[in-house]
Amino acid sequence: MKPIIQVALDLLETDRAIRIGQEALEGGADWIEAGTPLIKSEGMDSIRKLREAFPAKVIVADMKIADTGSMEVEMAAKAGADVIVILGSADDSTVLEAVRAAKKYGARIMADLISVPDPVPRSGELEKMGVDIINVHAGIDQQMTGRDSLSLMKEVVREVSIQVAIAGGLDIGSCSMAVKEGADIVIVGGNIVRSADVTASAKAIRDAVDSPSVTGYSKKTVDEEIRSILGSVSTPNISDAMHRKGAMQDIFTMVPGKKIVGTAVTVQAFKGDWAKAVEAIDEANPGDIIVIYNGSRHVAPWGGLATQSCLNKGVAGVVIDGAVRDIDDIRRIDFPVFATCNVPNAGEPKGFGEINSEIVCGNQAVKPGDYIVGDDNGVVVIPREHAYEIARRAKEVEKTEQRLFEEIRRGATLSEVMDLRKWEKH
Template sequence: MKKAVLQVALDLLELKRALQIAQESLDGGADWIEAGTPLIKSEGMTAIRAIRDQFPGSVIVADMKIADTGAIEVEMAAKAGANIVCILADADDSVIAEAVRASRLYGTRLMADLINVADPVSRACQLESMGVDIICAHVGIDQQMIGKKSIDLLTTLSDQVHVTLAVAGGIDATTAGQAIHCGADIVIVGGWIVRSANVTESTRLIRVEMDAPSLLQMEKRSRDEEIRALLMQVSSPNVTDAMHRKGAMQDLISISGNVKMVGKAVTVQTVAGDWAKPVEAIDLAQKQDVIVINNDGCTHIAPWGELATLSCVSKGISGVVIDGAVRDVDDIRAIKFPLFAKAVVPNAGEPKGFGEINSEIRCCGQQVSPGDWIIGDESGVVVIPAVRAYEVARRALEVRKTEERIREEIRRGSTLSEVSELIKWEKR
């Protein structure tokens, strides 16, 4: 079987960083280097020229995502040093035809990207008949965040077209081999490599899996299990970044310090330290849920203490959030239970039974509905609306990956300002 090609997509904004990552990925076994669309938009044809100058013997892919003026944009990329130029598969047929003619004139190949195409199989067959050299089964990052998979798209194409097939979008060391089994000739990897703290090793792992793909099936998990597993890998700051600085609760303290909780909200409305409904909620909660209590911000009477906490431990509850006060914190800290509150007081209320369980509440400045996802750690607590939980969890993981690479570059002697090119990107 012909060896599959590993293409690394440099989807960054900064050319200096892209060139360093390109070198590290080639050291790890990458075959082709792609000037990603963000890099081309940021640096223009200078990016392609710089990659060609630094890697004269490598195949360079220019992800132009051409939608119009096919001949002009192919010419631009080809003259800058690209061997392969990418066009949007849903561009008008006249644009495709012009791009094909230009690619023949300038000695490049044309790759058509099927991102967002309504009928990808039919369109791929049309593109093949029009002379496109490579068809790319691509699910974009925003689509990945809501659960769509490029491997599924690749599978629908593998028996329908006869030109070279590429796959892109969310490919990592666990899915690279699967892509080969599903018919990919070219495996395009972006974030899993370029955001890695160790680009060379991450590339090597992909290369190994591509060269000897395993047949192991990934364990099937429910959507809730997937969300939980993703959120356990990220921090509350990662999540707020993924939500565009939204969702963070206000004025909370992690009573047990460096602990973490992730779970679906069981909401409680109570007043003036009345601890009946908060305690009753323990019996209604499921394993790994988070109990979220609105005590109307009352901080001189506690609706929660050690005995309620022990009950949570026995039920396997993930944590508790209180818009109000807590007591018995020495005992709670001793068992390292994730509990977040506004204040600590010794006073307990009475179990009068006022309030509600599993109604929509407002807690620490955030609306919380039953079933919303809650993540809490020493940096704070964030509410994720249930309808967006999978998407936000996926985006938070991307945030974490980006930070890993930046952290590594700072360790090598750069600064955050230098890595981010802050002066260039300040708002004008």
């Protein structure tokens, strides 16, 4: 049987969900899912409207039922859902009630294994209780910390003989791999619904599951992945992902158009002393960014000669809480320097200060090894221990914006697309 593509409409408004769902169907998606956020936002009416808009399609209600199995299944089934999602971690009494109610109303039950402590044996139990489909799912927050569901899915496929679905940040490569490993249903949310071209993205997933290969699926090291994701997003995307934390104050690009991504070599320097700032070039590894606290807007710890030296060491950029000079040389070298201001004065190489101690730069704490991203908007620092998660979340912000841009290009305004008035604080 052809694998099923279930498009998860994790959106807040039903009308928008219907438009996006229609585009996904045009690209080859099979089942339409009312995502949990949509159900929480607009209730059972969202399922009714999806049923009405797509009378011939299987409608999945991602209710994530944790209790009152019978009542909630009845609500969703009567609103028009064909498949209703319960939590695999729900009590057996809830699962059994949900299964009984589903039989009564002609619906099927999908059990979501999200956060189930012993997912493989639990899948067998769920099957015995009459669940129709097991969904092996790495939730959206879990994905941001690096979880995926593929290896668990392989074990679940061996454990049960009912249909197995997989979900959790699936893209072309992972969908293809999942189908090769036995998935009957691939559930795709963000990589279809937040794409600027929903139809093309759904079509690409369709092609991948119909002719699966393992070639699109590759694992990078964590650092490679962080750098590659940060290279593809903007500092505003990162700031949104960090809930407005991380942006350095009063530090601007001196070479417009240059973007930097790298790990910090920190320098605590002192007013009028440029020795440690320049010595840091020799300590840096290729791809590092030198981040300097200098404490003066009038005497520069950095200029053209230091900038030229960076090229020999593969330094990716320089960020200075303080002044810079030789701005014409720096622009000619075309090297990314971010600073508070530019001045003609340098100080002396006296040698006070430290390299690679924790500093404050642009009013943000920076530790050696933290990730630094700079572009024409400014500079953000991302603590190393959270860098993977922040990078992944920033990518989600960027995807959401791409889709919003597309809808605005089609003629809507931002407040219309986001239904701003509805979501204002009351």
